[in-house]
Amino acid sequence: MQQSPSNHRPLLLRLTLLTVLMFGFGFLLVPLYDVFCQITGLNGKVLNTGPVTEVGVDTERRIRVQFIAVNNEAMPWQFAPVERELTVYPGEMKHTAYRVTNPSVRFMVGQAVPSVAPSEAAEYLHKVNCFCFENQPLQAGETKDMPLLFTVDAALPEHISTITLSYTLFDITPKAQPAATRLPKDSRRML
């Protein structure tokens, strides 16, 4: 089985192809990860957005919905929920808001990224209208109430009685500056 170098070629081609494919697979893991999280609702990554048909309100159960606000590092805005906690019936449409103030002396743009805990509840929390859908421009010193309209699905599993909705606010001024309207297309995935 002593072979001249040319006879290695088919095997080499296959092994090189495998190497290239695995390099590609590494990058394929990125969308796969997002798809996986969205299908299963893991990591609180769910795009339950837009209009929801209101099915009957289940007055038998009461769900506590807690609101948390977190600033990403280097984000100077004051950011807090108007109501820290709401008690809702499943199926009921609720309106609340987060209040932001831009204490800095310059125009800034923020973007909030939501996360739901427990992650199992993520797919049952429908955000009908959320400030997190778009970026938030604020003039220096401006204060604004950012609206949130949501409903908890009546199909929420029995054992969940408390849902925590957390928003992390990011400073996206540098990215938004050239054209604030361009951002929705730019960001890889809108939340």
Place this chain on the structure above:
Amino acid sequence: MASVDQTMSDGHHGPARGITRWLYTTNHKDIGTLYLLFSLLMFFIGGCMALTIRAELFQPGLQMVMPEFFNQMTTMHGLIMVFGAVMPAFVGLANWMIPIMVGAPDMALPRMNNWSFWILPFAFTMMLSTLLMEGGGPNFGWTFYAPLSTTYAPPSVTFFIFAVHMMGISSIMGAINVIATILNMRAPGMKLMQMPLFVWTWLITAFLLIAVMPVLAGVVTMMLMDIHFGTSFFDAAGGGDPVLFQHVFWFFGHPEVYIMILPAFGVVSEIIPTFARKRLFGYASMVYATASIAFLSFIVWAHHMFTVGMPLAGELFFMFTTMLIAVPTGVKVFNWIATMFRGSMTFETPMLFALAFVVLFTIGGFSGLMLSIAPADFQYHDTYFVVAHFHYVLVPGSVFSIMAAAYYWLPKWTGHMYNESMGKLHFWLSFIGVNITFFPMHFLGLAGMPRRIPDYALQFADFNMVATVGAFIFGFSQLLFVYNVVCCIRSGKQATDEVWEGSRGLEWQLSSPPPYHSYSTPPTAEQLSKASH
């Protein structure tokens, strides 16, 4: 010995002279030697870093180094030992032994072989040079989790990324070479299931390397793009996710730890039969167990990240698949024990290292089983228990097997016997040193001492002091090994061709040292049957 005198005709009379012999060489033995010497150098550099860490941890409080430098030491120690010491050592062993063991004249792609070695010194020079740069070297742990390695990384991180790219290229080329050699260049009549187990484990390791090193290249490329080109793979502000980093990294990382242990299994499976003077028990089951471990390594990665907030189903899946690995590993351990059962054993240095491997690797395996239990892992995660676990499988696991292999084949490589008493002294100092160093770390971890910290609470002081003493015993006793190797090369007594009484395999039918070009004509059927396992 038909193979002894094969250097006539065709103008190949032996190695060239001077430095160009080593720069231009395409000879598998020369390149194997280069790999082994390089990994020995890296072993000492990484070892000095380990001793810096242990010296700082001798007492609570900050005595020797600043926390920033401490972090660089833990990071570089891990990177150097994994990519610079253990992996090149096994590639060196593969280069030296695989062509001889399968009766091939050389590796399949000798020029590429030269290239894959000579990339390494450049890669590691670049990586080590980051320690002298402004902002210091990598300080984010060898697992380089984002955003520590992206948003908060020192400016030198780009050099780290390119160094990882280079060593990845080197490993992939090495792996392709190994596969081509094993599949295409075996002696006529040698079937796959007749190959020595070291060759088998390396074939499987090479496939693991080809499967996961590109993923590592991918993940560092994503980091590079996040840092310099404004993408947001791992940056939540741009819609990315830092947890994604951990998934992609450990998809590489878990097979990587088997890349570092499967060839060790092969080495031990060669040594134990020799010194037990029996054939390896359960050859076929060894091959299938190795393949099963390799397969399982792809579906267990998230057990490194039980605490990131996975759902229950995920925790259970990764917990059970991880526990499943204990089955093929157990098969191997029992096969080694069965090989020794009623054998006429002698305890030369390679055998001592191999036996210590079996015992201590099994201890590391058991602490691994403890860590695989997801609810328990919530307590153990990121504590010294994890440090104890992976050092038990890597130091008395991989490193001991490399030492065993070095003593086992050193007489074949050099043609001289090493000093047996010095070898035994080296073994016992290493064995005692390793256990004094790493065993107390189990207790520290269970008591809650976190890893990667330069200072710690007072109640951990005693065990840390013990561990540091052990580390210095272990570290300095490695100098004995170097001295022994130098003496062996220069002035050992002449070794016989068989070297060991119970040795089988094609390598023992060559002279000691083997001719520069061996098996230019393939071994005969008679030689093969004599060597068969």
